Amino acid sequence: MNHLTSSPNWWACALSESVNDKKPLAVVCNGEALALFRNTAGEAFALEDRCPHRRVPLSLGTVKPGGLQCGYHGWTFDGGTGACTTIPNLRDTERVPPRYGARAYPVAEVNGFVHVGLGGSGLGRPTQGLPSAGYQPQGREFTGAATVNMAHGEYLAAMLDGPDCLLAFDGVRMTDFFLGDSRREGGSLVLDRGAVWKKQMLPSNFVVDYPLIVRTTLALAGGAVQVDLLDVDESPVVTVLMGVSPSRRGTTSLCWRGFWHAVRLAGAPLRWRSARALGKPPFEVFDDIKGAAIAALLVAPSRELEAARTGFTASAPLRTAA
Ligand code: FES
Known part of the structure; x- marks a missing residue:
């Protein structure tokens, strides 16, 4: 059986200053609709821009301490894993089913660009260097x-x-x-x-x-x-x-x-x-x-x-x- 796979590539999807911890940024990169956001510590994340509940764009939601909250029914998704962390109005005896997760992508940020790992047929982080690794601005x-x-x-x-x-x-x-x-x-x-x-x-x-x-x-x-x-x-x-x-x-x-x-x-x-x-x-x-x-x-x-x-x-x- 042929198990050949190709690793994803890093794509420079957005400028660092356009991604914040208040309002997610909707971008389309390598054909994938993404919602980019940060946590309050400044770490950047990328989730598929589609809520797994009713397919509403997550970029219409709000950044919360636990991740990105969908604007429709309020489910919240962890930026790093995509796991659903919160569903409003659950009873004390109920738990969030683990299958309720948004797709999360690897993110790396350097020299003013937010990169997302996309494409390829393999899993995990891209193995290539970051496109902006050698970009060293001088002044304005x-x-x-x-x-x-x-x-x-x-x-x-x-x-x-x-x-x-x-x-x-x-x-x-x-x-x-x-x-x-x-x-x-x-x-x-x-x-x-x-x-x-x-x-x-x-x-x-x-x-x-x-x-x-x-x-x-x-x-x-x-x-x-x-x-x-x-x-x-x-x-x-x-x-x-x-x-x-x-x-x-x-x-x-x-x-x-x-x-x-x-x-x-x-x-x-x-x-x-x-x-x-x-x-x-x-x-x-x-x-x-x-x-x-x-x-x-x-x-x-x-x-x-x-x-x-x-x-x-x-x-x-x-x-x-x-
Ligand atoms: S559509 Fe996102 S929580 Fe319902």
Whole structure:
């Protein structure tokens, strides 16, 4: 008999600051509807967003000392195990039947992301590293979340073929020129693309002179993508880490955080420098994606992506810019 199983993957489902001990947060990650919440000690939990009693979303309930209380009949579920701990109005002689439990998922939190272990055919916690383990913000961060009208696989492919359709760095134009082939680094696929300041014209066909690099680092397991803006010496200027996962009906859930690196950048336009001094966001993740631009993308570096992701067994976190 074949007993092959695959372990779940860690998915960055939410920003830490969006999960609290008052009101549960409803998210859809890897196609699973989840209710995220914390206890008063700050520990984060994830339960299936469906009450086992009458299937009401648990995210409509309230966080209580004993766990997450359903808003309909008041049953309460332990965050760590999913076990039903309280049913209102039980007689003294009655006990909560052990089969009344919500599904609980493993949760891990690091560097501002709440990760949930989802997918795979095995049980237990994911064995891979956390996607955000190498994300080390310096100073002020810029954060957000959205659900975009695009399928997950297509979103990841577009991150390689044309990231300028999905996000922008302030004052920067990404070019169509790849700086080498995509490469495997640990559990990720990495691709470099040339970029220029917007005020500059593209170089001629015979001159390769890109003052900037946009590096896309895409996890082959789970749904994390890191996009770095680097200077010509490959020193990071801006880093964005995104949790990217399948949502409902062919859409994709995003949550992200990013920051400026403390570097002095030669050749940057004055307008860019002043925007930085004023603390303006150095990047934008698009929540309204233009279908015509996506349709016009050539299928290039992403050609083998789906097969690579399907056959990959995760073992490492995202490699990050030094
Ligand atoms: S539906 Fe949740 S307690 Fe009844």
